[in-house]
Amino acid sequence: MEDNYSHIEESLIYILENIPGPIHTSNEYRTLLENFESQITNHCNCDQICTKSLCICVMNSGGVCYINGKLQYDTDITHPVFECNSLCPCSIDCGNRIVQKGPVEGLTIARCVETDKMSKGLGIFTSRAISSGTFICEYAGEVITKSEAMKRHSENKKYERMNYIFCLNEHSNGNVTQTFIDPSQFGNIGRYINHSCEPNCQIVPVRVDSLVPKLAIFACEDIPPGAEITFNYGALSNDQGTATEGERKPCLCGAALCSGWMPFQSY
Numbered sequence: 717m718e719d720n721y722s723h724i725e726e727s728l729i730y731i732l733e734n735i736p737g738p739i740h741t742s743n744e745y746r747t748l749l750e751n752f753e754s755q756i757t758n759h760c761n762c763d764q765i766c767t768k769s770l771c772i773c774v775m776n777s778g779g780v781c782y783i784n785g786k787l788q789y790d791t792d793i794t795h796p797v798f799e800c801n802s803l804c805p806c807s808i809d810c811g812n813r814i815v816q817k818g819p820v821e822g823l824t825i826a827r828c829v830e831t832d833k834m835s836k837g838l839g840i841f842t843s844r845a846i847s848s849g850t851f852i853c854e855y856a857g858e859v860i861t862k863s864e865a866m867k868r869h870s871e872n873k874k875y876e877r878m879n880y881i882f883c884l885n886e887h888s889n890g891n892v893t894q895t896f897i898d899p900s901q902f903g904n905i906g907r908y909i910n911h912s913c914e915p916n917c918q919i920v921p922v923r924v925d926s927l928v929p930k931l932a933i934f935a936c937e938d939i940p941p942g943a944e945i946t947f948n949y950g951a952l953s954n955d956q957g958t959a960t961e962g963e964r965k966p967c968l969c970g971a972a973l974c975s976g977w978m979p980f981q982s983y
């Protein structure tokens with residue numbers, strides 16, 4: 717994977733994709749590490765280029781697929797995408813290998829304009845037009861356990877630090893699989909993407925080699941040059957809508973249909 721981006725703060729460490737969180741002796745951490753280091757054993761037997769009707773990996777994605785390099789946009793993408801992996805014999809040019817090739821070019825990190833003297837901080841903007849379905853970048857960081865996420869989340873609150881931890885919920889057969897990603901200290905360009913109530917991107921779980929999904933951000937509409945890249949933090953997270961106003965942060969997305977509050981994640 718290639719990525720020509722970097723952080724603007726020197727204290728942060730730039731990573732291209734997820735890394736496991738800090739070593740711990742708990743069973744919870746051992747399970748997380750096993751999943752992180754696992755190799756998905758399902759693979760296709762396609763010759764060079766995979767096709768939608770024959771490739772097992774594409775079929776495993778439950779109908780969510782790429783056509784001509786673009787994700788076929790569906791407002792309810794809850795099923796993970798399975799890309800062809802290192803056990804698949806198809807070539808690197810196979811159309812079912814998108815996220816593993818790295819982010820789109822032309823993204824810049826810049827400070828967002830203030831609203832009523834309040835600021836979202838930094839954000840990501842595109843210098844080029846991006847068409848709907850294009851893969852933007854991963855939201856990559858440390859993959860941490862639920863306990864570690866809860867600990868870090870309450871420390872962030874206590875010290876009034878920005879919260880970067882994203883909890884991805886995947887529902888399948890009545891079970892929920894949670895993945896906690898924290899790009900606070902180790903992260904990629906995705907850590908700068910802000911929330912919007914009317915976003916131009918969406919987050920999609922994508923699995924390549926590991927059982928732990930990548931949090932992939934895709935454009936869900938055509939995006940003009942100069943626009944800020946945003947996704948809805950509440951989608952695929954566990955916002956129950958139960959938080960009191962005191963627990964929620966005001967949303968500064970500026971969208972006409974803004975709910976007024978940032979999505980609230982309770983673990």
Ligand SMILES: C[S@@+](CC[C@H](N)C(=O)[O-])C[C@H]1O[C@@H](n2cnc3c(N)ncnc32)[C@H](O)[C@@H]1O
Nearest residue numbers: 836837838878879907908909910911967968969
């Ligand atoms: C993943 S970071 C996004 C990048 C961040 N703005 C920065 O300066 O590094 C998430 C944090 O950005 C801020 N943020 C993101 N979207 C926002 C929004 N719509 N309104 C207010 N703050 C927002 C919140 O402080 C949130 O905890």
